[in-house]
Amino acid sequence: MKINIAIYFMLCLFCSAQQNTNKSNNLFFESILNHQKKFSYDIEKAYLSQNFDKVDQIFKNFIQERLINKKMNNFEWSRFRAQPKALYDIKTPIYLHTRSSWCLPSEGEIPTLNKLAKKFKDKLRFVVLFWDKKSKMRKEGRKYANIIDVVYIDELIYKNDYTIKALKHVLGVPVVYLIDEHKKVRLIDRPTSTPFHFDSETSKEICERLILKQISYIIEN
Numbered sequence: 677m678k679i680n681i682a683i684y685f686m687l688c689l690f691c692s693a694q695q696n697t698n699k700s701n702n703l704f705f706e707s708i709l710n711h712q713k714k715f716s717y718d719i720e721k722a723y724l725s726q727n728f729d730k731v732d733q734i735f736k737n738f739i740q741e742r743l744i745n746k747k748m749n750n751f752e753w754s755r756f757r758a759q760p761k762a763l764y765d766i767k768t769p770i771y772l773h774t775r776s777s778w779c780l781p782s783e784g785e786i787p788t789l790n791k792l793a794k795k796f797k798d799k800l801r802f803v804v805l806f807w808d809k810k811s812k813m814r815k816e817g818r819k820y821a822n823i824i825d826v827v828y829i830d831e832l833i834y835k836n837d838y839t840i841k842a843l844k845h846v847l848g849v850p851v852v853y854l855i856d857e858h859k860k861v862r863l864i865d866r867p868t869s870t871p872f873h874f875d876s877e878t879s880k881e882i883c884e885r886l887i888l889k890q891i892s893y894i895i896e897n
Contacts (some may be wrong), residue, residue: 704861705748711742712846712887718723733791739864748859751839756817758825766801769857769894771887773841773867774805775850777812782870784879790821792887797823807831807844856894863893 715738722730723877748794749762760766773789786847793802805821806813807830817826843851854863868886870879 691821696752701717702747704743705838707746708744708842708846709838711738715742715846727823743861743864745860745862748853748855748861749839749842750859753827753829756806756809756810756813756826756828757820757822758803758827760825763855764859766803767857768799768801770853770855771800771891772805772853772855773803773850774807774853776806776868777808777816781850781851781871782868782879782883783806783874783876784870784881784883785867786881787821788880788887789824791824792884793821793890797892797894799892801825803827805829807849808838852889852890854893861891865890 695786705709718734719731722728722734732750737767747749748763750762752762755761763770763772789802789804791798793800796802802823803825804817804827806817806826809830809832813828817828820826831844834840850867852863852865852867853861856862870882874882
């Protein structure tokens with residue numbers, strides 16, 4: 677009887693461990709960090725051989741196979757002009773755009789985000805996250821409409837290295853994440869990059885087409 681109880685107890689522990697492992701595997705940050713070594717090795721190898729098409733394909737495969745439909749972890753940020761203190765404070769689908777002040781967007785990107793944030797205000801929350809000090813992101817942050825949540829994470833003082841490692845150091849900047857109301861990541865993409873010689877209106881049209889396509893992954897236009 678004692679042996680049966682011991683076996684039962686061990687089975688319970690095993691099942692619990694399996695459930696915790698499965699839960700962990702469904703989380704976004706864990707999925708990135710668990711597979712980052714091979715991903716980083718493959719990316720570096722392709723870069724060194726100057727096979728940039730392969731670099732792009734490795735990145736896309738990593739996203740599709742390891743990250744899409746994973747549940748985004750909750751994380752906090754510092755607020756520049758925003759109400760929510762953390763990702764899970766937002767209950768609607770989210771358009772999360774991560775960037776840095778030194779990486780300038782295409783000319784039409786910010787006006788287009790401002791326009792679409794107003795258009796979809798009842799269906800979608802737009803968040804622009806700067807990986808920067810407040811003093812460095814302030815000028816760029818003021819360019820966004822008030823309806824957009826502008827936040828930042830200062831790597832030098834922010835204590836949650838887990839967030840920085842997973843989102844910034846592995847996936848880089850700038851990156852766009854489309855996150856549904858259940859916090860599952862439906863799309864990971866790069867912002868549009870238009871040539872500098874394009875006029876403002878052409879750049880806006882190109883940006884709007886891409887952003888509308890991105891948005892369509894979580895809401896119907």
